[in-house]
Amino acid sequence: MTHDRNASFPGNAEAKGVIPTLDGKKEVASLEKGSTVLGTKVLSGVSLPAAIIRDEALTHNLAWMQAFAERHGAELAPHGKTTMTPVLFERQLAQGAWGITLATAVQCQAAAAHGVTRLLMANQLVGEANMAIVASLIADGVDFYCVVDSAENVAQLDGFFAARGLTLQVLIEFGVPGGRCGCRSAEEVLALAEVIHEAPALALAGLEGYEGVVEAVDPAQGVRRYADTLVEVARTLHEQGRFTVAAPLVTASGSAWYDVIAESFHAAKLTGRLTPVLRPGCYVVHDHGLYREAQAAVLARRGDLTSALEPALEVLAQVQSLPEPGLAIVALGKRDIGYDHLPFPLRRYREGGTANQILSTEGWTLTKLMDQHAFVQLPRDTQDVAIGDIIAFSVSHPCLTFDKWRQLLLVDEALDVKACLSTCF
Amino acid sequence: MTHDRNASFPGNAEAKGVIPTLDGKKEVASLEKGSTVLGTKVLSGVSLPAAIIRDEALTHNLAWMQAFAERHGAELAPHGKTTMTPVLFERQLAQGAWGITLATAVQCQAAAAHGVTRLLMANQLVGEANMAIVASLIADGVDFYCVVDSAENVAQLDGFFAARGLTLQVLIEFGVPGGRCGCRSAEEVLALAEVIHEAPALALAGLEGYEGVVEAVDPAQGVRRYADTLVEVARTLHEQGRFTVAAPLVTASGSAWYDVIAESFHAAKLTGRLTPVLRPGCYVVHDHGLYREAQAAVLARRGDLTSALEPALEVLAQVQSLPEPGLAIVALGKRDIGYDHLPFPLRRYREGGTANQILSTEGWTLTKLMDQHAFVQLPRDTQDVAIGDIIAFSVSHPCLTFDKWRQLLLVDEALDVKACLSTCF
Numbered sequence: 001m002t003h004d005r006n007a008s009f010p011g012n013a014e015a016k017g018v019i020p021t022l023d024g025k026k027e028v029a030s031l032e033k034g035s036t037v038l039g040t041k042v043l044s045g046v047s048l049p050a051a052i053i054r055d056e057a058l059t060h061n062l063a064w065m066q067a068f069a070e071r072h073g074a075e076l077a078p079h080g081k082t083t084m085t086p087v088l089f090e091r092q093l094a095q096g097a098w099g100i101t102l103a104t105a106v107q108c109q110a111a112a113a114h115g116v117t118r119l120l121m122a123n124q125l126v127g128e129a130n131m132a133i134v135a136s137l138i139a140d141g142v143d144f145y146c147v148v149d150s151a152e153n154v155a156q157l158d159g160f161f162a163a164r165g166l167t168l169q170v171l172i173e174f175g176v177p178g179g180r181c182g183c184r185s186a187e188e189v190l191a192l193a194e195v196i197h198e199a200p201a202l203a204l205a206g207l208e209g210y211e212g213v214v215e216a217v218d219p220a221q222g223v224r225r226y227a228d229t230l231v232e233v234a235r236t237l238h239e240q241g242r243f244t245v246a247a248p249l250v251t252a253s254g255s256a257w258y259d260v261i262a263e264s265f266h267a268a269k270l271t272g273r274l275t276p277v278l279r280p281g282c283y284v285v286h287d288h289g290l291y292r293e294a295q296a297a298v299l300a301r302r303g304d305l306t307s308a309l310e311p312a313l314e315v316l317a318q319v320q321s322l323p324e325p326g327l328a329i330v331a332l333g334k335r336d337i338g339y340d341h342l343p344f345p346l347r348r349y350r351e352g353g354t355a356n357q358i359l360s361t362e363g364w365t366l367t368k369l370m371d372q373h374a375f376v377q378l379p380r381d382t383q384d385v386a387i388g389d390i391i392a393f394s395v396s397h398p399c400l401t402f403d404k405w406r407q408l409l410l411v412d413e414a415l416d417v418k419a420c421l422s423t424c425f
Numbered sequence: 426m427t428h429d430r431n432a433s434f435p436g437n438a439e440a441k442g443v444i445p446t447l448d449g450k451k452e453v454a455s456l457e458k459g460s461t462v463l464g465t466k467v468l469s470g471v472s473l474p475a476a477i478i479r480d481e482a483l484t485h486n487l488a489w490m491q492a493f494a495e496r497h498g499a500e501l502a503p504h505g506k507t508t509m510t511p512v513l514f515e516r517q518l519a520q521g522a523w524g525i526t527l528a529t530a531v532q533c534q535a536a537a538a539h540g541v542t543r544l545l546m547a548n549q550l551v552g553e554a555n556m557a558i559v560a561s562l563i564a565d566g567v568d569f570y571c572v573v574d575s576a577e578n579v580a581q582l583d584g585f586f587a588a589r590g591l592t593l594q595v596l597i598e599f600g601v602p603g604g605r606c607g608c609r610s611a612e613e614v615l616a617l618a619e620v621i622h623e624a625p626a627l628a629l630a631g632l633e634g635y636e637g638v639v640e641a642v643d644p645a646q647g648v649r650r651y652a653d654t655l656v657e658v659a660r661t662l663h664e665q666g667r668f669t670v671a672a673p674l675v676t677a678s679g680s681a682w683y684d685v686i687a688e689s690f691h692a693a694k695l696t697g698r699l700t701p702v703l704r705p706g707c708y709v710v711h712d713h714g715l716y717r718e719a720q721a722a723v724l725a726r727r728g729d730l731t732s733a734l735e736p737a738l739e740v741l742a743q744v745q746s747l748p749e750p751g752l753a754i755v756a757l758g759k760r761d762i763g764y765d766h767l768p769f770p771l772r773r774y775r776e777g778g779t780a781n782q783i784l785s786t787e788g789w790t791l792t793k794l795m796d797q798h799a800f801v802q803l804p805r806d807t808q809d810v811a812i813g814d815i816i817a818f819s820v821s822h823p824c825l826t827f828d829k830w831r832q833l834l835l836v837d838e839a840l841d842v843k844a845c846l847s848t849c850f
Contacts, residue, residue: 044553044554045554046554047530047531047552047554047555047558048552048554048555081760081796081797103796103797104756104797105472106472123745123756123797124745124746124756124812126743126744126745126756126812126813127472127473127743127776127813128469128776128777129469129470129471129472129473130472130473133472149746149748150746150747150748150812152747152811152812153745153746153812156812156813175748177749178749179748180746180748180754180795180798180800181745181746181748181754181798182746182748183748184748184749318551318552319551320548320549320551320578320606321549321574321575321578321605321606321607322575322577323574323575323600323604323605323606323607323608323609324602324603324609329605329606331529331548331549331551334825335506335824335825335828335850351552351553352553370605371506371528371824371825372506372528372529372548373605373606375605386577387549387551387575387577387578387581388551388552388581399760399796400759400760400796403760403829404828404850406850425760425829425831
């Protein structure tokens with residue numbers, strides 16, 4: 001076994017995210033350790049494909065969503081599963097976020113290791129090895145919350161944490177019939193609260209829901225009704241004295257319906273009794289597909305919003321072959337970019353050019369994505385295309401693009417690299 | 426910027442692949458450095474979801490494919506993009522592989538950093554940053570080959586490598602009309618060979634093809650005809666004295682048609698003049714979907730094969746919620762497993778049980794996969810199911826499962842961990 005060779009070759013242990021210079025290896029190694037690489041030019045000095053984040057759009061999005069939450073009297077706990085990028089967690093917290101939402105115990109462990117001290121695991125905590133991770137976080141002082149939706153899981157958690165003399169803060173998950181996890185009715189929630197009340201190692205800290213699985217003829221109305229019910233059930237729990245923490249949470253929202261959830265929470269005037277928490281994740285880099293569509297719907301619902309989120313994430317890749325008229329094969333594949341929606345060419349540059357020297361991609365369509373290759377159809381008479389041309393591709397959605405990279409490049413408007421952002425998937 | 430915190434928290438810097446013990450963090454840290462974790466039990470001591478590789482099946486597959494290639498007088502250069510797992514490269518080379526095939530310059534850099542000294546990049550080398558990586562490998566003594574299919578790329582490569590006083594070994598890619606990269610005809614190949622002949626920094630080292638994009642009414646016949654043509658064109662190049670290396674290569678084959686390619690190469694009696702090289706990748710862990718089907722076709726074509734490849738890769742995950750009769754939500758998502766074919770439950774275990782205590786999954790179907798959740802339909806009257814039950818899921822295909830993990834667990838038949846295998850995507 002020599003897989004611990006990693007230790008000896010930090011600069012070359014990972015195949016992605018390296019920024020070699022033309023001089024060779026040494027700088028690669030130092031760059032991978034996280035040093036800032038101010039000025040490296042994506043259009044000439046970076047091994048492509050690479051995922052880039054436009055800092056201007058990112059900065060805008062960070063401020064925009066924080067302000068949105070604050071205007072609605074809600075706390076923001078951005079879903080960190082989207083990026084698993086500690087530098088972005090840090091910027092979200094610096095912007096005023098209440099904490100970071102995550103999906104698994106190991107994601108929480110990674111975030112805590114990078115300094116995040118309040119974690120909302122919007123998911124059931126299952127398995128003793130995962131419980132052990134969380135026990136370790138709580139013992140280290142992390143303000144940790146997870147969700148429960150069954151008496152069986154309550155018993156498992158109570159047994160595990162009681163044996164270690166620790167208290168676990170839990171939120172009951174309120175789901176919908178035909179949905180994903182979660183109690184299916186208010187009655188089930190209230191009955192589970194009673195079970196939790198009898199579990200000495202558990203502290204009931206709030207009520208959690210996810211509106212993304214609500215189905216209704218009028219989706220916005222369905223989501224609003226769901227949010228209203230969530231608030232109502234949380235109030236009932238409060239009146240019954242079921243919460244055993246100071247500021248119990250009521251929380252919902254992904255990146256598509258956050259406006260409706262925020263309005264419902266706001267209208268309920270919860271301040272002082274319940275803490276409303278929004279959990280969008282993808283907003284941080286937004287996208288060019290699924291969430292652009294969702295945002296159009298938000299703007300249609302909310303005439304008062306004058307600015308909106310901006311897509312910040314792109315993947316850049318190069319034309320590697322022009323084997324037939326009308327066909328370019330690009331060095332970009334399923335290994336590099338999410339493909340729930342097929343990416344499309346946004347812009348084209350000549351290698352070594354500058355960010356404002358944009359070449360046309362009119363009529364260019366990505367038609368097929370293999371593991372390491374993309375098929376791009378061009379107008380058959382396209383003349384101005386060269387092997388090595390750099391195409392910026394749209395991304396949708398962000399979660400399944402971030403997880404393909406160990407490092408993403410934060411760039412300025414000139415496409416110069418401002419920093420390498422490490423992910424911790 | 427604090428993304429260099431990675432350096433201070435090696436044990437917690439990554440969210441996946443950690444093997445915590447119930448005692449907490451310290452051991453996690455040491456395990457992540459690559460120490461062997463003999464005896465850790467997947468069914469009780471490992472944070473799930475986790476990707477496992479069954480060593481017995483892996484060992485069988487490694488030997489099987491090497492023997493297959495040797496019986497056909499061919500060298501084996503397994504496509505390493507599938508796994509990007511240096512320990513597996515090492516086992517493939519120890520088994521007798523001629524070298525490792527890869528798809529990108531950074532993949533080659535990662536493999537070389539882990540000791541691989543012969544690399545076949547079955548792809549065009551594009552972009553000065555990628556050329557710089559390869560220049561550095563060649564300067565370090567790596568026996569490197571890549572493919573070309575255009576005079577434009579030849580000129581770019583010749584310019585770059587000539588300026589550095591290095592020679593780049595290239596193979597002409599022979600494609601098919603309507604296919605991916607590659608020259609579309611023998612005439613184009615011969616013309617490109619002439620261009621390469623005039624490029625002092627390039628050495629023409631062989632002819633490369635990929636039969637996976639051949640389309641024909643009778644696919645096996647189409648692939649055979651393609652392989653025969655590949656050999657014929659390589660012979661013509663040889664006769665014309667176009668090859669400038671001692672043992673020029675003729676190479677093709679993914680994991681679906683390797684038998685047909687091998688037969689064609691074998692029948693051509695190339696020994697001594699050309700070096701036939703096969704490049705299957707997925708065979709190393711095989712799968713339960715796409716490649717199981719492909720293998721059934723291989724066995725149907727080849728009555729002489731008495732044993733076959735065995736699926737070695739599975740992803741294990743736990744039931745986290747049983748919210749309605751007939752529905753289990755499992756902590757497994759698109760973040761954890763390939764989904765070109767939806768995974769299906771293979772086996773079920775109780776947490777803390779042993780590998781031979783298998784519970785039924787009869788009538789269980791994974792119907793939907795979200796980023797971090799799987800919907801599994803069960804018979805509505807299922808009684809014997811618990812929160813925390815561990816389900817082993819099928820994988821297809823392997824490439825898009827490996828790239829979701831920074832470490833995979835090599836396990837024995839008892840599902841005890843034999844080693845943590847790091848990937849270098």
